[in-house]
Amino acid sequence: MKCKLQLFGYPQGIMDNVLNWLVIKLCVLITVSHVAVAFPMFQDVIPNGDKLPHPCKPNYIWHGVGHRADRGEGPLNDFGKDFRRLGKKWNKSLCQLDSDKDGISNGEELGDPDCVWTPETIPQRQNKITHPGVCDPWESEKCKKQNAWVDCDIDELKCAAIYDESVMNITIRMPETKVPNTETNYMCTMFDLPSDGDFHIIASVPYIVNNYVMHHMLLFGCKDTDEVRQIDPNKPKLCKMGAKGCSDIISAWTVGSPGQCAPKEFGYRIGMKGYKRVLLQAHWNNPELKEDYVDSSGLTLYYTSKLRPNDAAVLMVGSSSFKLPPGRSDVEVVGTCSKQCSKEKFKGPIYVTAALNHMHYLECWFLKIQKILRKRKIQDITNEENFDYDKPVTHSFNIPIEVQPGDELKTTCVFKTTSKLNYTYYGQGTNDEMCFGFLTFYPAKNVKRKFCTSWKSIPVCELIAPIVRGCQTAKFTNLSNPEFTEMRTAVKDHCSTNHTCLEKCKDHLTIISSHPCMNGDVGKYIKYRLKKFGDSSVTDFYNGIQSCSLKHAPLLSQPNTAKSISIFQFHVIASFWFYCHVYHLNRCKHSYHVNHINQYKYCYHVDHIHQCKQSYHINHTQK
Numbered sequence: 001m002k003c004k005l006q007l008f009g010y011p012q013g014i015m016d017n018v019l020n021w022l023v024i025k026l027c028v029l030i031t032v033s034h035v036a037v038a039f040p041m042f043q044d045v046i047p048n049g050d051k052l053p054h055p056c057k058p059n060y061i062w063h064g065v066g067h068r069a070d071r072g073e074g075p076l077n078d079f080g081k082d083f084r085r086l087g088k089k090w091n092k093s094l095c096q097l098d099s100d101k102d103g104i105s106n107g108e109e110l111g112d113p114d115c116v117w118t119p120e121t122i123p124q125r126q127n128k129i130t131h132p133g134v135c136d137p138w139e140s141e142k143c144k145k146q147n148a149w150v151d152c153d154i155d156e157l158k159c160a161a162i163y164d165e166s167v168m169n170i171t172i173r174m175p176e177t178k179v180p181n182t183e184t185n186y187m188c189t190m191f192d193l194p195s196d197g198d199f200h201i202i203a204s205v206p207y208i209v210n211n212y213v214m215h216h217m218l219l220f221g222c223k224d225t226d227e228v229r230q231i232d233p234n235k236p237k238l239c240k241m242g243a244k245g246c247s248d249i250i251s252a253w254t255v256g257s258p259g260q261c262a263p264k265e266f267g268y269r270i271g272m273k274g275y276k277r278v279l280l281q282a283h284w285n286n287p288e289l290k291e292d293y294v295d296s297s298g299l300t301l302y303y304t305s306k307l308r309p310n311d312a313a314v315l316m317v318g319s320s321s322f323k324l325p326p327g328r329s330d331v332e333v334v335g336t337c338s339k340q341c342s343k344e345k346f347k348g349p350i351y352v353t354a355a356l357n358h359m360h361y362l363e364c365w366f367l368k369i370q371k372i373l374r375k376r377k378i379q380d381i382t383n384e385e386n387f388d389y390d391k392p393v394t395h396s397f398n399i400p401i402e403v404q405p406g407d408e409l410k411t412t413c414v415f416k417t418t419s420k421l422n423y424t425y426y427g428q429g430t431n432d433e434m435c436f437g438f439l440t441f442y443p444a445k446n447v448k449r450k451f452c453t454s455w456k457s458i459p460v461c462e463l464i465a466p467i468v469r470g471c472q473t474a475k476f477t478n479l480s481n482p483e484f485t486e487m488r489t490a491v492k493d494h495c496s497t498n499h500t501c502l503e504k505c506k507d508h509l510t511i512i513s514s515h516p517c518m519n520g521d522v523g524k525y526i527k528y529r530l531k532k533f534g535d536s537s538v539t540d541f542y543n544g545i546q547s548c549s550l551k552h553a554p555l556l557s558q559p560n561t562a563k564s565i566s567i568f569q570f571h572v573i574a575s576f577w578f579y580c581h582v583y584h585l586n587r588c589k590h591s592y593h594v595n596h597i598n599q600y601k602y603c604y605h606v607d608h609i610h611q612c613k614q615s616y617h618i619n620h621t622q623k
Helices: 016-022 078-085 092-096 339-345 482-494 503-512 520-531 536-546 549-557 562-583 585-591 609-615
Strands: 167-173 184-192 198-207 214-222 246-254 266-271 277-285 298-304 313-319 331-337 350-358 363-373 376-385 395-403 408-416 435-442 451-455 593-597 600-604
Touching: 167 198, 198 246, 214 298, 246 266, 246 277, 246 298, 266 298, 313 331, 313 350, 313 408, 331 435, 339 408, 339 451, 350 363, 350 376, 363 435, 376 395, 376 435, 395 435, 408 435, 482 503, 482 536, 503 536, 520 536
Parallel strands: 313 451
Antiparallel strands: 167 298, 184 277, 198 266, 198 298, 214 246, 214 277, 313 435, 331 408, 331 451, 350 395, 350 435, 363 376, 363 408, 593 600
């Protein structure tokens, strides 16, 4: 199967206040072919088989451990030959061999020096891994001749358009800057672009100075505001969220990419009617924590005054919050751009010309983006197996895919975490994970804010609505709100904050946890919002809930599905409402707080819960 290495189009238009979590990595894609599908199963039967560094391409992973080609196709190397001869499994004989004859056993090179590793367990060592089929040290006289077959070349961009007479170029590089001795660093530098006319950026090529630390670069287009104009150009600064007003990605590079070349139908607008300033964000990866690294990398941008028919943009879809439990053969993450969100965000139809997926280094069974209409899949935009971060490719569509307001875009990632001892979280670090898809489209004007992601299971556009799945989020996250104040008082008076679960606390948690602002992913979002206040009463409130977490965890963490509503609210909430409304309404007006949300009335108060319990049976969570 052939795949074009033509990369263009990255996320654009992300809200500034969530930029750090929604856009910090560019996207890359793997070509799915018959040879690529074969080797992942062998990675699983070799210690550290999925994280073997390339000996002469810094930041690359050698995925086909037993093959001469790092992708896994073609002839076997010496380790691959021994692996096949000894039954295609890791055993003591293979472990003790020195396949590449460099004086280091296969087990030593792969992090299993005592030859005790078995599949689906953690190797003794997960760092300083070397290739058992490539002689080390790589640059030694002894190994140079033996390693002559190893390919150290990096692909060059093939883009005929950049040789047109009308095309100009500008190279933007950060001044030589010291790399901090921490593993993950983001450095941002502001640059001025030509603004004496209107231009389209049609291609970009990386200018890499320090291959050992440069992980990826993003180029953000900036709005022409006073705030942006006040930022000093050419002065690198450590950053996370970049700069306010700079949120539209117009170019990008990642390890393995030769650059980007746009199709003839569009370009990214710069100049008088486009971006006049750009922010270059460089991600440095320094896992060895070295102190003597410096870097001055950047990008060469090719632009033309012969404007193309369309201004392009990129829509980001996927999930911006999740955690992956360790030791699992498959963990699914789903991010949805719901029909409600696309109706709100799209001013008209958009036409997708390319699609890319993005994860990090965990093994992936598959990653796909689907277009859905009225709950039925209309089309797979991408559908890939065995994602490879180091081999960036793209899916280009000769006939653009039309996406209308009201269509749903669903991104699904399935991770394998058998090599992990601890949870893996969504995040910006190389060892964190992501699940995004990036759709290059035109016309740019039809989507104002160019992201449409989920926070866990909740589409982000729904989070800014006044009511989220029955929860009045703005009202409930106000610390002076009487409803939340009463809940805090109940937990403070009847629950422990030292991990002791009190019997009287359980009863209150049963009532509190029935509230739509306190369960499922909405409850997690409310907790996230409230904890940002740094208020001690909020901390005590959640510590009190945590004291009985084992008994109430299922109810407090499960999504607010129709089934859970009917069972719990019928037996608990409806009972309280009936008691308060029919028999003791006047008393309830004074003693109980009655809250109207959706079709239900919630009745709870710290002092009278036992009387309610005697009058009407309260079903506990486990029932």
